[in-house]
Amino acid sequence: MKYISIIGSTGSIGTQTLDIVRSNKDLKVTALAAGTSIDLLEKQAREFQPVIVAVYNEQKAEELKLRLADTNIKVCAGMDGLLEAATQEQCSVVVTAIVGMIGIRPTIAAMKAGKDIALANKETLVTAGHIIMPLAEELGVSIYPVDSEHSAIFQCLQSGKRDDLDSLIITASGGPFRKKTTEELKHVTVEDALNHPNWSMGRKITIDSATLVNKGLEVIEAKWLFGVDFDNIHVVVQPKSVIHSMIQFKDGSVIAQLGTPDMKLPIQYALFYPQHRNLAGERLDFAKLKEITFEEPPVDVLKGLPYAYKAGRIGGSMPTVLNAANEKAVALFLGRKIQFLDIYDIIEDTMNAHKVIENPTLEEVLETEQWVYEHIESR
Numbered sequence: 001m002k003y004i005s006i007i008g009s010t011g012s013i014g015t016q017t018l019d020i021v022r023s024n025k026d027l028k029v030t031a032l033a034a035g036t037s038i039d040l041l042e043k044q045a046r047e048f049q050p051v052i053v054a055v056y057n058e059q060k061a062e063e064l065k066l067r068l069a070d071t072n073i074k075v076c077a078g079m080d081g082l083l084e085a086a087t088q089e090q091c092s093v094v095v096t097a098i099v100g101m102i103g104i105r106p107t108i109a110a111m112k113a114g115k116d117i118a119l120a121n122k123e124t125l126v127t128a129g130h131i132i133m134p135l136a137e138e139l140g141v142s143i144y145p146v147d148s149e150h151s152a153i154f155q156c157l158q159s160g161k162r163d164d165l166d167s168l169i170i171t172a173s174g175g176p177f178r179k180k181t182t183e184e185l186k187h188v189t190v191e192d193a194l195n196h197p198n199w200s201m202g203r204k205i206t207i208d209s210a211t212l213v214n215k216g217l218e219v220i221e222a223k224w225l226f227g228v229d230f231d232n233i234h235v236v237v238q239p240k241s242v243i244h245s246m247i248q249f250k251d252g253s254v255i256a257q258l259g260t261p262d263m264k265l266p267i268q269y270a271l272f273y274p275q276h277r278n279l280a281g282e283r284l285d286f287a288k289l290k291e292i293t294f295e296e297p298p299v300d301v302l303k304g305l306p307y308a309y310k311a312g313r314i315g316g317s318m319p320t321v322l323n324a325a326n327e328k329a330v331a332l333f334l335g336r337k338i339q340f341l342d343i344y345d346i347i348e349d350t351m352n353a354h355k356v357i358e359n360p361t362l363e364e365v366l367e368t369e370q371w372v373y374e375h376i377e378s379r
Contacts, residue, residue, distance in 0.1 A: 004271065005031035005050075005091040005115075007082060007106050008098030010040045012202045013120040013146060013267065017095050018044060020268050023280070027271065031085035033106075035098065038064045045073055052088055054081030056102065082106045087113040093271060095146070096121040099204055100327060101320075101369055104128050104362065111141050118270035120146035122221050127320040127365050129224030143225070144270035149218050150225055151266030152244035152257035157226070158274070159255050167232040168222055169246040169254070172297060173197060174237040175210040182301050188340045190333065197239070201263075207330045208304070211343055212297060213322075216308020220319050223312060230312050235305060237295040242284065260284060303344045307351070317357040317368045324372035325350035350375055 004021075008014045009032040021027045033054035034041045038061075045053045045068060053068065054076040055061035061077030068075055076084045079102075086094050086106035094110040095118040096103050103121035108131075110117060117136075119125070125132055136143050145151050149170050157165070176195050177185060193210040194203060201209070208214035219233050246256040259265055260282045268279055299306050304326075311322035329346040332338045338346070350372055357364050 001026050001028055002093065002271070003028050003030045003091040004093045004095060004118075005029070005033075005085055005088050005110070006095045006097060007033045007086055007103065008035075008096070008121070009044055010034040010037040011097055011099060012205075013097035013263065014095070015040075016264050017097065017267050017271075018048065020264060020271065021048065024268075024272075024277070030091045031088040033082050033085040033098070035102075036060050038067070042067050046071070049073070051090065052076060052085050054085040056082060079105060083109045086110040087115070091115060093118055093144075095267075095271075096124065097146070099123075099202060101127055101323070101366070104365070107132065108135065108362070111135055111139055114139070114141065116142045116144065118144050118146050118267070120267075122147060122217050123323055125221045125224045126217050126323050127369075128362060129221070129319075130315075130359065131362060131365075133224050144273055145221075145225055146263075146266050146270050147218060147221070148261070148263060148266050149245040150222060151269055153222065153226060153247055155257045155269065156245070156247040156255040160249055162227075164249045164251075165226070165228070165247060166250045166252075167234060167248045168226060168228050169248065170215065170218055170222060170233065170235050171238040171241070171243050171245050172212065172215045172235055173209065173241045174239055174295065174297070175212065175302070177210050177302060178237060178239070178295070178298055180301065182341070185301065185341055186339065190336060193333075193340060203334060204327070204330055207333060207343075208326065210302075210340075211304040211326075212299070212302040213304030213308065213326050213343075213347075215297070216305045216311075217323065219305070219308055220312040230309060235297050237297050239293065239295070240289075242289065242292055258284060304347075307344070307347055311351065314356060315358075317360045317364065318351065318354065320360070320365050320368045321351055321354045321372055322347060324369040325376065328373055328376045346376060346379075349379070 029048040031052040036057045058077040065075040097120040241261040311318040325347045329343040
């Protein structure tokens, strides 16, 4: 039996992880955690009977505690609650599926408690990769990527030695706006941006896909996960999302991981590595597929990718600025307070205003996030 904790159980990755638990009787959930969605969290708690349920919003936690009073489930609140869920004694793997920099401290706490990490919270490595990766090596814990692109690279790397790796080729669908001009983007709506052609994801990451910021964050994350310089990480648009990413070895050979666009595959692989267990669902039909096409990413229009490369190369606290400015801008866009292209203006303005901290501590990373929010609100 493998015991797992899910931080962010009510989101897209969390709910799909629970689907995998339903299909694998040797998985047991010992802790669930969420931000505010207690209606769904209560249903999950009653179905999976974890030891601990944590709610980041303390008022919602008190409400859930009353609802679950007829059970033996412990309900925790706030950041302390997330930390308790991440370090639950029985669990051996923590799925970090919560969105935002709120995921960093639970990830570190889980690692220090000897837990392996199934990493779906990209902000953890984007903003604190310089802390997380050395810590994982020091503690001897494993980090298994859940992002489809990083999982694809991880799977491809099983075919050769890490020392023989030359470069990474991360694929992007291009999102709903890959053929749009800047002029056309002035008039797109929230609904347009949420209409992703291939993937079913949470609202924030779907907007990030539309701006190509998500792909940029994946580039920074890949640098930390696989120890590859930015000059050797390339992005190519593959509109059907059949190739999830590729690697190239020093001899020029290229290994690709292909599959249908289903997030359950990388989640399950992270939980059962190195096994490729049976997973219900569609299979690729190459006779119907006929062709796989590639395009250059439209970086002159969708500026999220070049901004991320710039932030990553500057390093220090700048990736935190990129991430936090984007997070705030996306929230404003989803709240219909700004236009789509204003997301780029907010990111660029905030990056230009920031004085870089070369090697930030975790406290300085979190302080930088707060500075970003205050800077944007003062605009």
